[in-house]
Amino acid sequence: MKQPGFFDVEERLARSSGLGDQLEAFSRTVDFEAFRRDLEQALACSDGSKGGRPPFDPVMMFRILVIQTLNNLSDERTEYLINGCLSCMCFLRLGLSERMPDARTAWLFRERLTQAGAIEGLFNHFDTTLRNAGYLPMAGQILEATLVAAPKQNSNAEKNNLWEGRIPEDWQDKPAKLSHKDRHARWTLKFTKAKRQDDGTMPSSDLAIPFFGYKSHVSIDRKFRFIGKWKTTNAAASDGARLRERLLGKTNTASGVWADTAYRSKANEDFMEKQGFVSKVHRKKPHLKPMPRHIQRSNAGKSVIRSRVEHVFADQKSQTGLFIRTIGITQSTTRIGLANIVCNMRRFLFLERINAAA
Template structure:
């Protein structure tokens, strides 16, 4: 016969979790989640409860559930199960063993309401203001880059693909609304170039491999000093990296005007734009067509790479630690997913920076 856990049993287990380094407990100590309440309540526009019915869950509690989801790459159903199962999740949410836990549908509805309200920008900016108030100002210039984010591949006919390219909705989809709701009309195919693997004889092919990829693209600008994401944008996977530079990706509040980026951002339009806006370009120069790279440019690019490569750690963290992937349909929901991933990355980065400062 299994014994019911007593109060002290639960406390002992939580103490052990703390000793093992509970990341969520560190989040609770470091991040003031109450700062998000005004933006959440504005986006959700909760009623005052005078009409009766079951009161909604606290919006900050629900937002913390989205943080848990993002940290652990969980579906709504898995999130519901693990909140009921894990003491660390309950402690983070401030729930007791007998408290009501939001079900998967409630989590979906909460996220959907935030998505349709376009709330993720405000939530990101709210936390960025918190970072600035804590002394983490954008400093030492900024680094721009983009990464591909996978989405479930679509099985479409050639005619349906042609309609998508032309911005039309297939007649078959229009006749079947349930089918249309599962079709992602915003994600796109592109080619992902990666270094070819070493051959059996030990040689490495000179050409890169081009791998078909379906999904979206996350564009970010991080500050060089603290490596926090300061600006971001979501597009389909086929969108040009360079064009995003002129679409609000540059942070004008950085204490230094220097911009680092790879050759995808090198164009006359971008160079003219940055000069006009008062930025100093450290964007990699491209190799001349059918000519060897001049030695001085090669050396200059190598020096820029030492700094520019720091942005790769941001994407590596998001994909290895939180498994960044798009489960939903459409760019509006993909933007919400990537926006949450950027907020959570900045939270995790804040924890790291605070630990460094504590031991300085």
């Protein structure tokens, strides 16, 4: 076995950097210290005058949540990764001999942020950072929603009781079981395009697949594709009704709003007109009538712009594997909020890299 050298760690980190270490790019581009004030206010950190073991640095713990979100990790796998990955240790600015947070500590930190409702404030703080960096929303906004899966854990009878707002009888006298049951996630149908069959024929209609979990509603800037506003609901919630629930941002200097037909309603059109927005929402096909040619062309032009929001969801699901591992809509809101912050960070890295190359 080769004798360890004095510079083995430095050489390994240098090789990781040469291969394109994403965490190193995060440290170099994102100012995590800017989150310190919001984190300390949310956590109500003590000054240590009463003694006891000093808490972990809140900024370092927030960096752990970024690692967890980037890799879609459970708390236990997060503990394993930050203890065994040199790149993670460097990102957390911890040495090999320093004390590492365990899974329970990471869970408690995220839970305290959830109870304090701090995720929205952290998201808004980074949104301000993006504006200060010159990424001003000035080209209109695009609205869309995507389903986020959660573990399926309820029987049909339990599902019906929850849908009607009742707690199943066999849960009421079992508080431990009740605390581990997700009473906010809902079932819905996810419609997907039918694929060509083996014999070459196409099914007559799209596929309807049962889906259990939550729904992430976002509004993104048309030009830079940063998430500006977001909201979390159960999977069965209506997309169109969310438009009037603070999902449109007035800081965007352009008034155009793009969305699919789920957002087309008289209430939404009246709301946008009253608030000074210009509706670019897709028009629906007339009932039992062919779609007029001019509306087809108009919808096609809108689809070219509206499709940009799908890149955001693709980044969250294919790159970071967005999935709900927690119980209840409060914790799920924190999970989706962290995913939105990390998504904006990744987009910020991408744009900064392009600007540097130019």
